[in-house]
Amino acid sequence: MKRTLSISILLLAAAGLFAAPAKVVDTDGQATVRLASGKTENVALGRSYTTGDSIRTGKNGMVELSQAGLTIRVGPSTVFTLLEKELDGKPKGVLAVTLGSVKMKYDRLTGAEPLVQSAGCVAGVRGTELTVWAGSDGATRFIVDSGLVSVEAYGKSVDLGPDEAVEVLNGQPPGDKFIVQRGLLDHAKWDQGRIEALLADPVAGVEGLRDRLAYYADSAAAFRADYATFKARLDAERLQVKAVEKEKGLEAAQAYERDKVATLITPTQNLFLNARYFLLAGFSMRRFVGSRMYVLLKNTHLDDPENPAWVGFLGHYTGFLEQYESQIAKYLVDADF
Amino acid sequence: MKQTLSRVAIALAIVLLSASCTTLQRMSDERGAAWVAQALNEGNAALLSAISSSPFLLDGETIALPADTAAFWDAMVKAGVKLDPELSRAVETGADSWREFGSSRDVKVFFEKYVTEGARLFELQTANGRRVLVLYRASWGSRQLYGFKGPSTP
Numbered sequence: 001m002k003r004t005l006s007i008s009i010l011l012l013a014a015a016g017l018f019a020a021p022a023k024v025v026d027t028d029g030q031a032t033v034r035l036a037s038g039k040t041e042n043v044a045l046g047r048s049y050t051t052g053d054s055i056r057t058g059k060n061g062m063v064e065l066s067q068a069g070l071t072i073r074v075g076p077s078t079v080f081t082l083l084e085k086e087l088d089g090k091p092k093g094v095l096a097v098t099l100g101s102v103k104m105k106y107d108r109l110t111g112a113e114p115l116v117q118s119a120g121c122v123a124g125v126r127g128t129e130l131t132v133w134a135g136s137d138g139a140t141r142f143i144v145d146s147g148l149v150s151v152e153a154y155g156k157s158v159d160l161g162p163d164e165a166v167e168v169l170n171g172q173p174p175g176d177k178f179i180v181q182r183g184l185l186d187h188a189k190w191d192q193g194r195i196e197a198l199l200a201d202p203v204a205g206v207e208g209l210r211d212r213l214a215y216y217a218d219s220a221a222a223f224r225a226d227y228a229t230f231k232a233r234l235d236a237e238r239l240q241v242k243a244v245e246k247e248k249g250l251e252a253a254q255a256y257e258r259d260k261v262a263t264l265i266t267p268t269q270n271l272f273l274n275a276r277y278f279l280l281a282g283f284s285m286r287r288f289v290g291s292r293m294y295v296l297l298k299n300t301h302l303d304d305p306e307n308p309a310w311v312g313f314l315g316h317y318t319g320f321l322e323q324y325e326s327q328i329a330k331y332l333v334d335a336d337f
Numbered sequence: 338m339k340q341t342l343s344r345v346a347i348a349l350a351i352v353l354l355s356a357s358c359t360t361l362q363r364m365s366d367e368r369g370a371a372w373v374a375q376a377l378n379e380g381n382a383a384l385l386s387a388i389s390s391s392p393f394l395l396d397g398e399t400i401a402l403p404a405d406t407a408a409f410w411d412a413m414v415k416a417g418v419k420l421d422p423e424l425s426r427a428v429e430t431g432a433d434s435w436r437e438f439g440s441s442r443d444v445k446v447f448f449e450k451y452v453t454e455g456a457r458l459f460e461l462q463t464a465n466g467r468r469v470l471v472l473y474r475a476s477w478g479s480r481q482l483y484g485f486k487g488p489s490t491p
Contacts, residue, residue, distance in 0.1 A: 291405065
């Protein structure tokens with residue numbers, strides 16, 4: 001009970017304490033939001049959403065959000081989630097595009113721009129307008145309209161300027177950047193190409209997922225371990241406050257609390273926030289990209305269940321699920337599912 | 338003597354009531370299974386999509402997007418999967434029913450969060466003898482499909 005309570009308090013601290021809310025300024029077609037609490041409802045004009053909330057649009061759905069000088073246009077068939085992680089000691093917003101297309105436009109740059117994340121990579125934004133496409137196989141395409149965007153995966157960064165784009169396949173570093181042909185931008189057509197690539201080599205697709213999942217799981221494990229250390233120190237110092245009060249009085253205890261306890265609270269919360277961030281990123285990839293892959297492959301081989309491509313995919317996919325189950329799912333709370 | 342007779346009458350009434358409940362449930366299950374089989378056999382993927390819940394459980398996968406569920410029903414129709422409407426098995430979902438769909442936490446939480454009381458688990462066979470599970474609930478004239486597993490080799 002006590003553990004559940006402390007996890008709940010930390011989840012509340014991790015969910016939206018620092019985040020700028022994103023307000024719905026326009027919506028059309030089918031659009032739902034799965035709130036951090038686990039409840040799902042229709043996206044409502046004028047409502048504000050925050051860390052942990054995930055917007056899902058249907059085939060003809062669209063949602064436009066406004067967040068502190070940033071306009072976010074969530075396109076059709078998209079899964080878009082507001083996340084948060086700690087960077088350089090400060091909480092930073094993360095806009096996660098798991099499937100579909102999202103266009104972002106900044107009215108002004110403040111230096112506190114959120115990161116943009118897809119299944120396979122993270123981008124730092126120093127530009128004013130960009131589009132992110134997330135494919136059914138976990139691939140991502142970043143397209144810059146204006147400004148500068150830095151896309152990073154597996155230790156490799158690619159800087160993009162206006163009219164430049166880069167593609168990142170899941171489990172791989174960013175490819176070479178290229179010039180976009182404005183009139184030929186078509187997310188649906190691009191995603192169809194990604195689906196064809198997946199069907200042509202499903203094992204490569206699922207292995208890309210496994211690589212990325214391993215990164216999320218390792219990162220989450222490292223932050224969880226650090227969090228456990230800090231939490232133990234925090235608990236010990238809190239006990240010490242009581243000892244100081246008994247021995248030296250209230251004033252001394254308050255001073256001890258200021259010096260020793262208060263300084264540990266934010267770092268401990270940040271470690272928890274980051275562990276949650278990586279766990280949720282892994283969950284999101286499994287839930288949306290993994291399941292989409294599974295359905296695509298199952299649908300293709302319904303009339304031929306012994307097909308070697310399907311059987312091969314299942315073998316690797318089972319490994320991916322075991323990895324997810326033991327390294328990600330067991331650390332989530334029921335509301336996450 | 339009078340007391341014994343009334344006890345026997347009560348016991349008989351209970352047995353009859355219980356038997357009729359079982360019969361009614363069996364009839365309801367048969368109707369539900371036949372309805373699902375008919376919708377699929379007639380190629381009515383749109384109808385099956387319309388009554389599929391979101392999220393939808395497909396094998397061990399929680400399908401979060403209705404478009405993916407719709408794509409699955411379309412593919413089932415396109416692949417020509419036909420169901421024998423005769424029930425192999427029908428049970429009420431219970432605490433351990435999730436194990437029929439998998440052993441993951443995703444499946445367990447799906448049952449706990451999304452499958453409401455009164456849902457039934459049907460086991461049917463395809464025309465070529467493969468096995469499917471249907472997670473179904475009917476209430477006051479409305480139907481809902483929570484999940485589907487298979488077709489798989491028995």
